Amino acid sequence: MASGERTAFENPVVEWIDSRLPIFTMMQKEYGVFPTPKNFNYFWNFGAIAMVMLMIMLVTGIFLAMHYTAHTSMAFDSVERIMRDVNSGWLIRYIHMNGASFFFIAVYIHMFRGMYYGSFKKPRELLWILGVLIFVLMMATAFMGYVLPWGQMSYWGATVITNLFSAIPFVGDSIVTLLWGGFSVDNPTLNRFFALHYLMPFVIFAVVFLHVWALHVTGSNNPLGIEPKGKQDTLPFHPYYTMKDTFGTIVFLFIYAFFVFYAPDYMGHPDNYIPADPLVTPAFIVPEWYFLPFYAMLRSITFGVNIYIGAGAVLAVLAMIPVYSKKTNKELNIGAMVGMFAVAGALFMLGYFAQLKNGAGEIMLNLPLADFFFVSAKLGGVAVMFGSLLLVALMPWLDTHGIRSARFRPLYKTALLVFVALTFVLGIAGGKPAEGLWVYIGQLATLYYLAFFLVILPLLSRFEKGRDLPPSIHEAVLQGAK
Amino acid sequence: MNPAKDTLAMSTTEVDLAPVQTGQSITVMWRGKPVFIRKRTAAEIEDAASVDMSVLVDKEADEARVQKPEWLVLVGICTHLGCVPVGQKPTDVKGEYNGWFCPCHGSHYDTSGRIRKGPAPKNLAVPPYEFISDTSIKIG
Ligand code: HEM
Ligand code: FES
Numbered sequence: 001m002a003s004g005e006r007t008a009f010e011n012p013v014v015e016w017i018d019s020r021l022p023i024f025t026m027m028q029k030e031y032g033v034f035p036t037p038k039n040f041n042y043f044w045n046f047g048a049i050a051m052v053m054l055m056i057m058l059v060t061g062i063f064l065a066m067h068y069t070a071h072t073s074m075a076f077d078s079v080e081r082i083m084r085d086v087n088s089g090w091l092i093r094y095i096h097m098n099g100a101s102f103f104f105i106a107v108y109i110h111m112f113r114g115m116y117y118g119s120f121k122k123p124r125e126l127l128w129i130l131g132v133l134i135f136v137l138m139m140a141t142a143f144m145g146y147v148l149p150w151g152q153m154s155y156w157g158a159t160v161i162t163n164l165f166s167a168i169p170f171v172g173d174s175i176v177t178l179l180w181g182g183f184s185v186d187n188p189t190l191n192r193f194f195a196l197h198y199l200m201p202f203v204i205f206a207v208v209f210l211h212v213w214a215l216h217v218t219g220s221n222n223p224l225g226i227e228p229k230g231k232q233d234t235l236p237f238h239p240y241y242t243m244k245d246t247f248g249t250i251v252f253l254f255i256y257a258f259f260v261f262y263a264p265d266y267m268g269h270p271d272n273y274i275p276a277d278p279l280v281t282p283a284f285i286v287p288e289w290y291f292l293p294f295y296a297m298l299r300s301i302t303f304g305v306n307i308y309i310g311a312g313a314v315l316a317v318l319a320m321i322p323v324y325s326k327k328t329n330k331e332l333n334i335g336a337m338v339g340m341f342a343v344a345g346a347l348f349m350l351g352y353f354a355q356l357k358n359g360a361g362e363i364m365l366n367l368p369l370a371d372f373f374f375v376s377a378k379l380g381g382v383a384v385m386f387g388s389l390l391l392v393a394l395m396p397w398l399d400t401h402g403i404r405s406a407r408f409r410p411l412y413k414t415a416l417l418v419f420v421a422l423t424f425v426l427g428i429a430g431g432k433p434a435e436g437l438w439v440y441i442g443q444l445a446t447l448y449y450l451a452f453f454l455v456i457l458p459l460l461s462r463f464e465k466g467r468d469l470p471p472s473i474h475e476a477v478l479q480g481a482k
Numbered sequence: 483m484n485p486a487k488d489t490l491a492m493s494t495t496e497v498d499l500a501p502v503q504t505g506q507s508i509t510v511m512w513r514g515k516p517v518f519i520r521k522r523t524a525a526e527i528e529d530a531a532s533v534d535m536s537v538l539v540d541k542e543a544d545e546a547r548v549q550k551p552e553w554l555v556l557v558g559i560c561t562h563l564g565c566v567p568v569g570q571k572p573t574d575v576k577g578e579y580n581g582w583f584c585p586c587h588g589s590h591y592d593t594s595g596r597i598r599k600g601p602a603p604k605n606l607a608v609p610p611y612e613f614i615s616d617t618s619i620k621i622g
Contacts, residue, residue, distance in 0.1 A: 156565065160586070163564040182489045183513035184559075192483065279509060279516050281565040283585045299587070302601060357599070376603055378562070434587050434601075 030216050035234035036241055037222035039473050043117070044220070044241075045248030046110035052249055053103040054208065058201055060096040061145075068148065070194035072187045075150035076275045094264040100142050101267045102256045104290035107135060115395070115416060118404025119221040125396040127214040132393040134207050139291065141200040144193040146272075146288060153269045155276035156285050158185045158193070164298070167379040184278065224476055225404025226469055233473040286431055293423050294385050296430030300446040301381035302439060304373030308351030315344040323458045332462075384446065391453040399457040401464060408467040412460050419452045494622035496614070499553070507570045509558060512621045516558035516566055517609060518582075519619075522593065527551045529580070530594035537598075540605045544594040547608050555619070556595040557609050560584040562602035567591060582606070 006025050009015040018024040067086050069078040082089035111131070114120050120128035147158045162179050166172040181188030219228070228234050235241070259266060267289055271282045287295050303309070319340035322332055354370035357363060363370075375383070391398070399412075406413040422445040429442035470476035495512040497519065502508055507520040522530075530544040531551075548554055560567050562584065568574045569582035569591075577583030577590035579598045584591075589600030596605040611621040 160563040160565070177485065178483050180485075181483055182485050183493070184515045186514045188486070188489065278511075278514060279566060281568075281584075281586060285565070285586055377601065378603055 030237075031242070032236065032238045034216070034237040035228065035231070036220055036237045037228050037233060037473055038235040038240075039222050039224060039477050040220075040241065040244070041223050042244075042248055043109070043113040043223075045245055045252075046106050046113060048245035049249050049252050050103065050106040050110055051208065052253075053099060053106055054201070054204065057096065057099050057103060058205070060092050060099065061198070061201065063092050064096055065198060068194075070148070070191050072150060072190055072276070075148060075190060079149040091260070094260045097268065098256065098259045098264060100145065101288070101290065102252070102259075103138065104142070106252070107138065108290075111135070111392075112420065116406045116413075117221055117223055118225050118399075118401075118406070120396050121399070121404050122396065123218050124214075124221065127211060127218065128396060129393050130207055130211040130214060132389065134204055134211060135392075136389060137200055137204045137207065141197060141204065142288065142290070144197040144200070147190065147193045148197060149272060150190065150276045151272035152274045152276055152280075152282050153272040153285070155185060155278065156281055157287055158189065160285060161287075162189075164382050164385075167376070167382045169379070186278075221404060222473060223405060223407065224470060224473055225408070226473060229472050284433060289427070289431070292428075292430030293426035294388060294430075296426040296442045297388055297446045297449065298381040298385040299430070299434045300439070300442040301377055301384050302434075302443075303352055303355045303380070304377045305375040305380060306351050306354065306370050306373055308347045308354065308367065308370065310351075310374050312344040312347035312351065315340050315347065319344065320455065320458070323462065329462055384450070388449060391450070395453070395457070398453050399461055401461040401466070403466045403469065408469055409460075409464055410467070411464045415452060415456050415460065419448070422448050494620055496618060496620045498618045500617040504552070509570055510621075512557075512609060517621060518554075518556045518558040518570060518595075518606075520554045520556075522552050522554055526580070526593040530592060530596075533592065533594075533596075539597050540603070542594075542596060542605055547594050547596075547605070549611075549613065553619075554593075554595060555608060555611050555621070557607040558582075559607070560586065560589055560602055561597065561604040561606065562587055562589055562600070567606075 006018070006022055009018055009024060014024050064082065067078065067082050067089065069075055079093070082093050084090075086092075114128060114131070143157070143161060147154045162176055162185065165175045165179065168175060177183065179189070180186065181192060222228075269286065269288075274282075286292070305313070319337045322337075350365070350367060351370065353365040354363065354367040356365075401409065401412065403409050406416060426442060426445045426449070429438045429445065432438040434442075470479075493513050495510060495517070497508075497510050499519070499521075502519065502521045504521050505523045507518055509516045509518055511517070527544070533544070535541050535543070545551070558566050558570075563586065565584050565586035567577075567582035567584040567589070569576040575583050575585075577599075579590050579592035581593045581595060582591040583589070584600065584602065587601050589602035590598050591602075591606055592598050594605075595608075597603070609621050611619045614620050
């Protein structure tokens with residue numbers, strides 16, 4: 001970090017400290033004069049907003065922890081006591097509860113920004129991966145936090161999610177016992193979740209630090225996706241972006257405050273105000289809204305991998321290998337690829353219908369060997385759910401197109417916007433009971449999610465021509481955004 | 483992080499079966515989980531025993547799942563993702579096979595607790611238990 005060259009500060013106290021630990025020099029360099037592209041739009045606010053949300057969660061969480069009791073017989077009551085008797089307890093809790101939702105809103109927009117403007121591409125791959133890591137840690141933290149009030153949704157959410165690990169072959173059941181510290185979700189589980197829920201935000205804090213450090217090595221991307229070429233393309237971070245970030249944050253906090261004060265339970269589930277009961281499962285279990293797309297993908301895999309689906313998958317991979325390889329576009333045999341995909345699709349459908357039951361509970365298509373599974377439906381669902389996150393982390397290597405910003409890549413832009421729309425559809429599907437039409441809608445959206453990363457991005461990287469890039473940020477800004 | 487010794491120590495439960503009537507079910511706790519104990523009616527036993535193996539997802543004969551045909555003892559946890567199926571009370575929905583029904587993702591279990599329809603991969607588990615007298619069992 002900042003060492004070496006240092007100009008003296010006028011204030012003697014600041015200078016005394018800075019000459020021993022150059023923290024002011026560092027702040028000045030990284031947040032004062034830091035050269036920042038001058039064409040940011042409001043999408044660039046969400047990093048700062050996410051940081052503010054993390055701080056809010058840390059502060060309110062620590063105050064909640066002062067009044068919270070991590071024991072199954074007292075947790076629910078201690079949270080109700082926070083709501084009724086602790087001074088401003090209701091406010092602290094509602095800020096924390098809705099803060100989790102708004103933290104996710106900020107981070108989802110922040111991630112969309114990265115995808116749309118190609119911020120994940122070279123040289124920002126590691127920055128992107130650290131971001132995905134923060135996202136995964138946030139999901140774990142929020143999941144464990146939701147267990148703490150020990151309501152019905154807390155308890156049954158914890159049960160269903162920890163049981164996912166039992167899908168892992170051979171060691172699954174032992175892993176679940178290890179997570180629980182017992183034979184079911186119970187007091188040991190609550191205790192460890194509380195300990196981890198307290199710890200993880202600080203781990204997130206550390207990873208955010210690395211994330212920002214990596215950002216300050218490469219510098220920010222911008223809506224045009226071209227690197228600044230000189231002074232005329234950038235502005236000092238302060239006061240230009242400190243102001244813009246402050247403004248955006250205030251607008252965001254207004255919306256957040258609206259929910260805290262006027263609709264604090266809008267995003268929650270009423271069943272979580274019923275104390276946990278290990279003997280009664282609520283009729284309908286849903287996770288928090290920010291998990292719904294992933295939950296939908298988990299439930300979409302209602303079929304196991306039998307010989308037909310397995311063969312289809314292998315064929316699809318074989319068809320894609322030349323695309324992933326270093327072959328030139330001319331060397332690719334498009335006809336063969338399309339043919340292989342057609343056969344793969346047909347095999348997949350065979351394997352799928354051989355497992356689908358009609359209204360009377362009979363298999364729709366009787367095929368030999370179709371009920372021998374290499375991968376069970378349960379394991380398949382878990383693999384797709386975790387794999388969907390891994391694919392996001394791998395994006396820099398799946399989309400290798402030379403142009404970053406979707407502004408100059410109409411095809412990528414369309415594919416990405418469809419992806420976003422279908423992620424919303426997945427979110428809706430995840431919130432419905434898994435039956436009827438929603439199952440099929442969820443399955444189609446899951447198929448697109450996977451194909452977007454594994455097929456569409458690599459193909460577009462090769463074949464999309466893209467528009468001409470402006471010569472520099474400065475010139476593009478002077479001409480006005482087109 | 484595995485279960486502590488006192489947690490392990492609570493791992494057996496004794497149940498007095500004398501008050502349970504034919505056609506009645508009770509739920510007891512064993513290792514923090516619900517265990518379903520049902521005194522089955524003759525019709526239910528007949529139903530469970532007469533099922534053709536080939537239609538079962540997880541192929542197990544009824545007699546392999548009970549020690550005494552009238553007493554069915556099951557871990558009341560859906561083998562899909564761990565919800566508690568309904569069907570213990572006479573007024574409950576019992577699913578299409580007249581046993582238990584899991585409301586979470588729609589698994590139907592029969593009168594032997596075997597999975598017949600829905601996403602659950604396995605039959606409801608039979609816990610280890612023994613009859614310590616004619617009318618009481620020890621689970622675990
Ligand atoms: C990454 C940041 C964090 C996230 C996403 C998060 C998320 C959550 C969520 C979703 C809940 C459940 C709210 C409810 O339904 O009542 C919760 C509860 C709780 N959290 Fe956090 N949290 C974070 C940071 C913290 C920190 C740093 C602490 C303490 C040091 C903390 C302490 C608590 C406590 C004591 C509860 C239980 C009380 C309650 O339910 O309101 N949290 N958290
Ligand atoms: S947990 Fe019972 S069907 Fe999913």
